[in-house]
Amino acid sequence: MGWERELFGVLDDLEQQAEAAYGLERAAELADRSRAEYQQVTLASRLVASVGTDVGLEVRGAGLLAGTLEQVGTGWCHLRGPGQEWVVHLPAVAAVHDASPRSVPEVAWPATSRLTVGSSLRRLADAGERCVVRTADGGAHDGTLARVGADFVEVRTGSAGRLVLVAFTALAAVQSRDT
CATH class of the missing domain: 1.20.5 (Single alpha-helices involved in coiled-coils or other helix-helix interfaces)
Structure with a gap:
């Protein structure tokens, strides 16, 4: 054997x-x-997983924006910092600090995440809040949002109420201040 x-x-x-x-x-x-x-995995899906946490966004034309990530939508996010809020156009985001290591697939996003940057800007226009529209090349337009088109926003600036059209392709972030 x-x-x-x-x-x-x-x-x-x-x-x-x-x-x-x-x-x-x-x-x-x-x-x-x-x-x-x-x-x-997309940047937006990582940001959706980071909603409710403090993050830093390096935004072309606006610099480092820090605050609590409140909401993420199609092509934009809402960041709340001390005394100010930002609507950030995601194509202008160069880097994100302190994001969640997780990701949320798009099918699991809340229905409000389907709103576009135009929807978010319409809310600001309806409120008539004073804001600063920052462009990716470093430009800034101080005023109120008037109307929002398909691919641009109207900004009423100065005491004369001069109207400036800012294309979404140039948009970096819109800063509104708490009054």
Whole structure:
């Protein structure tokens, strides 16, 4: 019976080697799948997971904006800081500090997340609040929002009420102040 024990030992050894090789192959496959799936994660989905937390947003034309992330919508987010609020156009965001390590898939977002940057700006226009519209090139227009078009916002500036049209493609952030 010595040769049978030796044969079973060889077969057990081969089986363990096969399991180890499968485990290595499976680990590599899982890592590849993880990388492939993560490429589907968007900045907005990471921000949705960060709602309610304090973050810092580096925004082209506006600098570092810090505060509590209140809401994220399609192409924008609402940030509340001490004495001011920001509507930030996501294409102008260069970096995010202190975001959640998690992500929320778009299908799990609240219905209000489907609102566009235009919807958020219409709320400010309806309120008649004084604000500063900052553009990605560093420009600033101080006034009140008048009307919001499909791809631009009207800003009434100065005492004469001069009207400036700001294209959404140039928009970085809109700062409103608590009064």
